[in-house]
Amino acid sequence: MKEARARWDALPGTVRGAVWMVLAGLFFTAMLGVVKPASSNLHPLAVAFYRHAMTLLLMVPVFVRSGIPRPKRENLGVIGLRGLLGFIATACWFYAVPNVPLADSTAINFTAPLWATIFATIILGEQVRARRWSATAFGFLGVLVVLRPGFEEIPVYLFVVLGGAAAWGIQHVVLRRLSQRESVPVILACHAVILCTISLGPALYFWVTPTWADAAWILVLGVLGTLGHMCLARSFAVAEASAVLPFDYMKMPVAALIGYFAYGEFLDAYTFLGAAMILGASVYIARREAQLARAAPPLRSDPPGTG
DSSP: OHHHHHHHHHSOHHHHHHHHHHHHHHHHHHHHHHHHHHTTTSOHHHHHHHHHHHHHHHHHHHHHHHOOOOOOGGGHHHHHHHHHHHHHHHHHHHHHGGGSOHHHHHHHHTTHHHHHHHHHHHHTOOOOOHHHHHHHHHHHHHHHHHHOBTTBOOOHHHHHHHHHHHHHHHHHHHHHHHTTTSOHHHHHHHHHHHHHHHHHHHHHHTOOOOOHHHHHHHHHHHHHHHHHHHHHHHHHHHSOHHHHGGGGGGHHHHHHHHHHHHHOOOOOHHHHHHHHHHHHHHHHHHHHHHHHHHHSOTTOOSOTTOO
């Protein structure tokens, strides 16, 4: 065991980060695949609450050991905004994913970094130059390839998924500002509490007592989501985002396989082509941000990613 761990630690950080990213993609895609059976008897917003409640439950041992982190009063508004955006993103995904092909929703979810680029100029005042705007436009052209307006009837649920991706991208911009003001434990704890609190109201409104089968699916959902977040955190801890982000594309074939074998979904090449365009734009933007961050002077006070 120790020898295997030593060999693993001896691998380059980029290789380990890529492995963690692939595992994160597997777990997250499987989690979205489980949303459909989990929502067969329960309302999707109730399922979202159970998902957040399980995350909060898993954090309780950390609170017991280290105490409950307390945010600064001046940051409560930003923390609340991020929690609201996180709830909107989760609600959109859980509501729409059971009603559209899993690979299509996965492809649309890749637009989150593109939305982050747009709103970084509005919220953070970042200067985005022509190359990043071109990459963003190319990514949204990929969305049109997936949706094929005028050639295919577009399910309204795909627009809901797109709204969820937008909310997720915006919350990353808010998180960028918040991370300059609060510690990671405070951010994680507050996010879990706010998500659980906000989602409780809709869950009570659409309340249906879970069966044992529902409870089993909820448990699987929570475990897969937690494992996905753990792998994602490890990936970014050992490698730059621009280096490991291309491996996030592994979600597409996994989503296609789950959709085919579990739900009989048939996909064409347009979904994969559009997803490749979206992810390619996202990878370019991530690499551009990494280059600018390395080139920035040590005393620069601007947020990373300008340019």
